[in-house]
Amino acid sequence: MSAGLSSGQDAEGILGHRAGEAIAAIAPSLEVIGTAINGENKLLLPGFFNAHSHSSEMWQRGIIPPLPLELWLAQLYDFAPLDLEKVYLSALGTAVETLFSGGTSVVDHLILIPGKELETIATAVRAYKEIGIRAFVSPLIQDESMTAGIPSGETKQNHEAYFRSTQATLELIEEAVRQFHRPDEGMSILVAPTGIQLCSDALFQGCIELSDKYNLCRHSHLLETKAQEKLAQEKYGCSAVEHLGRIGYLGDRTSLAHCIHLTDTDIAILAETKSTVVHNPLSNLRLGSGIAPILKYRQAGVNVSFGCDGASSNDSQDLLEAIKIGSILHNITDFDYQHWITPRQSVEMASLGGAKGLNMADKLGSLTVGKKADLVMYDLTSLSLLPRTDPIGLLILGRPTNAVESVWVNGKQVVANGKVTTINVDDLRQQLYDHSQWDTKRKSQTVAQLEAYYRTVMDLL
Structure with a gap:
């Protein structure tokens, strides 16, 4: 894998590539081994x-x-x-x-x-x-x-x-x-x-x-x-x-x-x-x-x-x-x-x-x-990361949504083009829905038993 990193510019360059599970090299220009990843307007972080x-x-x-x-x-x-x-x-x-x-x-x-x-x-x-x-x-x-x-x-x-x-x-x-x-x-x-x-x-x-x-x-x-x-x-x-x-x-x-x-x-x-x-x-x-x-x-x-x-x-x-x-x-x-x-x-x-x-x-x-190739690549053209300023500042101080483009864990890609590659997320969503129900009036018996005592020892009475 080779990946490019843009620090807010339109320039494209190779950041590094891995052999197996680890980062093998980091340089502006490297021979591509395996599949090249387009890193234009992307931010690659650990x-x-x-x-x-x-x-x-x-x-x-x-x-x-x-x-x-x-x-x-x-x-x-x-x-x-x-x-x-x-x-x-x-x-x-x-x-x-x-x-x-x-x-x-x-x-x-x-x-x-x-x-x-x-x-x-x-x-x-x-x-x-x-x-x-x-x-x-x-x-x-x-x-x-x-x-x-x-x-x-x-x-x-x-x-x-x-x-x-x-x-x-x-x-x-x-x-x-x-x-x-x-x-x-x-x-x-x-x-x-x-x-x-x-x-x-x-x-x-x-x-x-x-x-x-x-x-x-x-x-x-x-x-x-x-x-x-x-x-x-x-x-x-x-x-x-x-x-x-x-x-x-x-x-x-x-x-x-x-x-x-x-x-x-x-x-x-x-x-x-x-x-x-x-x-x-x-x-x-x-x-x-x-x-x-x-x-x-x-x-x-x-x-x-x-x-x-x-x-x-x-x-x-x-x-x-x-x-x-x-x-x-x-x-x-x-x-x-x-x-x-x-x-x-x-x-x-x-x-x-x-x-x-x-x-x-x-x-x-x-x-x-x-080090292990646990990497995340963010799409800097995501609406929540625009307009272009400091990509790190946008990621941390902004409210990024749908910004993760790719994820690698131990060198294996588990997110590609914003989608998980290893499981069916739509199926997961359906199962989470099917195994739950709307509930707005639940009461806890244990809270009822403990609350007066808690308020006493914490000087809330």
């Missing part, structure tokens, strides 16, 4: 990372009312799909939306069907392999019940035991690694405890051991809400970041979603341990969780990438939208405009930042000879 998502939430997008995370989760789990076919379809849908918004990799913090955990993982893996996106499947695990995620305040609470033991959960993840962890084939398994709010130290320690044994990356939510900040003090007598640092969970293979309520000391710990923050600006706003101090992270040297989060806490998997909001949102948090994120910095965060967080910076994240 594929972005949707570095935090929950694919099966797709079935509840648009229906959960405005609620903070702890009550939102109660409603989510009351109506979570217990259907493997829905797991399959929503993984496909997540992948398609990611591809059409510049992503070539997705981190799926996958919600597991109780009693069908391995089947859930196998189903998502099958979907991602079929479509051809690079996937980092991160089975969402916990070993404490839902109510344990809410601070106790002045009350004393007894929580029901979780239905699966810590040891059984760790054995489940180890079996998933044996069956599905194939990074050379574009399919990785991560250890992914949901977070300090629903996980014991024993579960975190077990995940650390599995991570070290199999060279796995680690993924978790961290300090998404004020409630979690309070809970950490109740559980540990210190911040959650300090505690995770002490038990050894942080490191250069660890990515942490949200990271909103952190102190300067916490930020220094993340920088020292080379941990990655995954910024999910839309869900943070949707759930009223807060604005993560992303500019502080960048100034401290913390690696930052972008995620869409789940499709019912964001209600979309549009990665370009998350990148735009996640870039300009912080202009209001620091008066010094020299600290604001530029469009080119956003591109680097979305590509190389994502790769660093998954220990893949030597293989992915930039247009570099020897």
